[in-house]
Amino acid sequence: MxxxxxxxxxxxxxxxxxxxxxxxxxxxxxxxxxTQGSxTQGSxTLGPQPQxxxxxxxxxxxxxxxxxxxxxxxxxxxxxxxxxxxxxQADFPQSELVHFGADKPLTLDAGVTxxxxxxxxxxxxxxxxxxxNAILICHALSGDQHAANVHPVxxxxxxxxxxxxxxxxxxxxxxxxxASNVLGGCLGTTGPSSINPKTGFPYGLDLPVVTIRxxxxxxxxxxxxxxxxxxxxxxxxSMGGMQVLQWAVSYPERVxxxxxxxxxxxxSAQNIAFHEVGRQAVMADPDWRGGxxxxxxxxxxSGLAVARMAAHITYMSDxxxxxKFGRRLQDRDGRTxxxxxxxxxxxxxxxxxxxxxxxxxANSYLYVTRAxxxxxxxxxxxxxxxxxxxxxxxxxxxxxxxxxxxxxxxDSRAVVHALNAAGASVSFAEIESDKGHDAFLLDEPxxxxxxxxxxxxxxxxxGVA
Ligand SMILES: CC(=O)SCCNC(=O)CCNC(=O)[C@H](O)C(C)(C)COP(=O)(O)OP(=O)(O)OC[C@H]1O[C@@H](n2cnc3c(N)ncnc32)[C@H](O)[C@@H]1OP(=O)(O)O
Ligand SMILES: N[C@@H](CCO)C(=O)O
Numbered sequence: 001m002x003x004x005x006x007x008x009x010x011x012x013x014x015x016x017x018x019x020x021x022x023x024x025x026x027x028x029x030x031x032x033x034x035t036q037g038s039x040t041q042g043s044x045t046l047g048p049q050p051q052x053x054x055x056x057x058x059x060x061x062x063x064x065x066x067x068x069x070x071x072x073x074x075x076x077x078x079x080x081x082x083x084x085x086x087x088x089q090a091d092f093p094q095s096e097l098v099h100f101g102a103d104k105p106l107t108l109d110a111g112v113t114x115x116x117x118x119x120x121x122x123x124x125x126x127x128x129x130x131x132x133n134a135i136l137i138c139h140a141l142s143g144d145q146h147a148a149n150v151h152p153v154x155x156x157x158x159x160x161x162x163x164x165x166x167x168x169x170x171x172x173x174x175x176x177x178x179a180s181n182v183l184g185g186c187l188g189t190t191g192p193s194s195i196n197p198k199t200g201f202p203y204g205l206d207l208p209v210v211t212i213r214x215x216x217x218x219x220x221x222x223x224x225x226x227x228x229x230x231x232x233x234x235x236x237x238s239m240g241g242m243q244v245l246q247w248a249v250s251y252p253e254r255v256x257x258x259x260x261x262x263x264x265x266x267x268s269a270q271n272i273a274f275h276e277v278g279r280q281a282v283m284a285d286p287d288w289r290g291g292x293x294x295x296x297x298x299x300x301x302s303g304l305a306v307a308r309m310a311a312h313i314t315y316m317s318d319x320x321x322x323x324k325f326g327r328r329l330q331d332r333d334g335r336t337x338x339x340x341x342x343x344x345x346x347x348x349x350x351x352x353x354x355x356x357x358x359x360x361x362a363n364s365y366l367y368v369t370r371a372x373x374x375x376x377x378x379x380x381x382x383x384x385x386x387x388x389x390x391x392x393x394x395x396x397x398x399x400x401x402x403x404x405x406x407x408x409x410x411d412s413r414a415v416v417h418a419l420n421a422a423g424a425s426v427s428f429a430e431i432e433s434d435k436g437h438d439a440f441l442l443d444e445p446x447x448x449x450x451x452x453x454x455x456x457x458x459x460x461x462x463g464v465a
Contacts, residue, residue, distance in 0.1 A: 082358035083299065086153045086186065090202075090361065091195050093120040093181070093188025094152040095145055098225050106183075106218055109211040109374075116197060119222045120188025121145050121180035124164065125172035127228070133464045134228045135170060135455070136219065137179040138236030138243035140441075141311075141368055142360055144187040147179040148172070153359050162443045169452035174464060175232065182243075183218045184210045184367035192363035193294060204363060205291035212239070212375045216246045223254070230254050233458055235451070237261040237440035238407065239368070242375050245415065248396070249377060249388045257458035259451065261399040261440045264411035265385050265418070266376040271406060274314055275369040278307030282362050291363055304362045305353030312352045317403035317436035321345060378418075385418035395425040395461075397454040399440070399447060402430060406437040427454070 098119050100106070105115035122145045127134060137147050137160065148164040150157060164170040164177055181189035184207070196203040223231065234247045234255050241263020248258045267275075282288055285303025289296045313321075329335070330347040341347040381387035396419055400412040409430045419426040431446045433439040440447065 082153060086359050086361070087193060087294070089120075089153060089187045090191065090193040091188075093145075095120040095122055095181070095188050097121075097188060098222060100221060104221065106214065106221070108208050108214045110208045110214075112208050114183075114190065114208060117183070117190040117218070118188070118194075119180050119183075119190075119218060121178060121222060122147065122149060123179075124148050124177040125175050127176040127226070128464070131228050132230070132232060132462050133174060133459070134176045134178060134223075134226070134231050135233045135235060136223065136231050136247070137164065137170070137177060138219075138234065138240035138247075139179065139182065140236070140238035140240050141372065142308075142356065142365075143240070144185060145179045145181045145189075146187070148177070151359075154355075159441060162441070163448065163451055169448055169455060170235065171455075174459065175455075178222070178226065180219055180222055182215045182239075182368065182371075184215070184364060184371060186361035186364040189218070191361065192291070192367055193361040202294040204294065207363075207367065209370055209374075210367060211371050212242045212246050213250060215371065216243055216250055219243070219247075220251060220254070230256055232462060232464060233257040233259060233455055235259040235261075235455075236263075238263060238437065239372050241407075242267075242372065245377055246375075248392060248394045252389075252392045252394055255394045256462060257395050257397070257454065259397045259399070259454060260412075260415070261447075262401060262404050262407045262412075262437055263398075263415075264407050265378060265388075265415050267372050267374075268411070272373045274311065274406075275373055278311055279366050279369060281306040281310070282365060285362075288362060291366075293362065299357075300362045301357045304357050304360070304365060305350075307365060308356040308360075309349040309353040312349060314406045315436055315438040317405065317434055319403065319434040320436055323434065324348070385414065386421035389419055389422035389424055392419075392422060392424050395458065396427070397450065398426065398428045399450060400428075400430050401433045401435065401437070401439040401444075403434045404437040404439065 098121070099116060100118065101116050105113040106117055107113050139145070139147065139159070143159055144151075146152065146158050147160040148158040158164070160170075162168075164172065166173045170177055181187040183189055184191045186193050190207075192203045192205065192207045194203055195201065196206060199206075231247075231254060234244045234257075236244045236259075238261075241260030244258050244260040245263065245265060248255050282300055282303040285300035287293055287298035288300035288303060289298055293299055325343070325345040325348060328344045330341055330344045332342065335342055341350055377388050378385040398412045398416055400407070400409040402409065412428065412430075416426055416428045429446070429450050431439070431444060431450075433444055435442055435444070
């Protein structure tokens with residue numbers, strides 16, 4: 001497809017040297033993107049490498065792999081290696097990359113424009129001749145574009161391989177599946193750890209605050225770039241579900257089918273409160289340095305890990321925590337009468353915190369949680385959600401989980417009621433599960449069946465073989 005002078009399709013891999021670091025997933029980009037018609041123009045270096053990509057701080061010589069207090073730590077070396085690899089992805093992702101130049105600024109809800117900016121994305125399957133089989137996948141808070149391939153930093157399988165792949169409900173033999181990293185993220189789409197071309201250093205807090213609508217605007221530019229007028233479906237969970245709803249409202253004519261899971265039309269006061277706790281944990285870490293840790297060669301690992309530990313509890317349910325761990329002790333016969341991780345659940349949370357810090361940027365955590373907090377779909381429609389969906393012809397399928405107390409069924413039901421009031425085509429399933437909010441990421445047979453059925457029906461309706 002034609003690229004304007006200021007839109008460059010970039011390929012991965014002009015990655016900066018990270019000392020002795022080797023990728024746990026080196027060479028493991030499992031399914032090469034198959035965007036039809038893209039022109040590869042090589043990679044582009046946008047500026048000096050952030051100092052934070054070095055395994056140790058050049059400023060202080062201090063190791064960047066500080067553990068959570070008292071945690072059963074992973075060795076500092078490997079953590080630093082993972083973190084350095086993750087940081088390299090911010091500007092040089094192992095993904096398809098589109099760079100929007102000065103002629104394609106992104107207008108943000110904050111009232112400013114962002115230009116230039118880039119979007120990192122993965123595709124799976126092939127776009128058909130009439131471009132009617134494209135499905136956009138929207139990821140959740142800490143997700144990324146690696147929905148169905150081995151992750152370049154962690155070496156783990158894609159986060160939605162339960163649903164995406166050949167013969168799976170989001171069938172890559174039939175559909176052209178696109179997954180992009182959100183604006184404000186840290187895996188290659190412009191975010192706070194990206195190089196600010198005006199200064200040559202990472203944006204940090206100089207990046208404007210972004211919203212879910214901004215994320216969706218940026219995705220629409222990617223979809224334009226791919227030459228796709230209408231998406232067969234937009235699918236996502238949690239923050240991904242917020243993006244799905246925003247797509248249906250912002251671009252109703254471009255979304256044939258929409259499938260928001262474990263989502264809501266606005267972030268609740270309780271959820272904003274949880275996010276604020278997490279942000280305060282990050283900002284209270286002395287190594288956060290007012291958001292300038294990449295420049296100063298530090299890393300707010302403890303703060304971000306604590307933020308993730310607290311958040312992770314909200315992604316599970318009381319019964320799933322009980323089922324997994326109960327009151328069992330971690331590798332010991334009795335209590336130690338100390339503050340070590342005596343309980344398995346403590347050890348588990350510490351592990352989740354540490355693992356998160358290895359792959360996610362602390363400032364991105366601030367930006368992405370903020371975007372979720374600001375989300376309120378009805379706000380621009382006089383507080384009447386049904387008006388946001390007025391005259392929509394998109395067909396919807398909403399999914400919630402019985403044990404999700406973060407985005408409870410009532411939130412999805414409110415969207416369904418609004419869609420009913422707007423006369424929209426909508427189906428809704430509340431799935432019985434004890435796995436809490438993150439159930440949408442797990443192998444849930446009912447979710448698999450519903451997703452398959454809904455997408456098959458959409459495909460039939462538009463004549464996708
Ligand atoms: C949404 C997106 O778009 S992408 C982002 C999605 N990914 C995440 O959110 C990652 C963090 N979230 C999770 O791990 C979520 O619980 C899930 C839903 C994704 C995975 O759930 P499950 O498959 O049930 O995994 P579980 O919660 O048991 O965690 C397994 C991990 O805990 C570790 N673990 C389990 N018990 C313990 C313990 N007692 N002590 C220390 N670690 C432990 C396991 O070793 C495993 O580690 P690994 O992930 O590094 O291999
Ligand atoms: N656990 C998922 C869902 C959170 O809403 C994530 O971290 O993105």
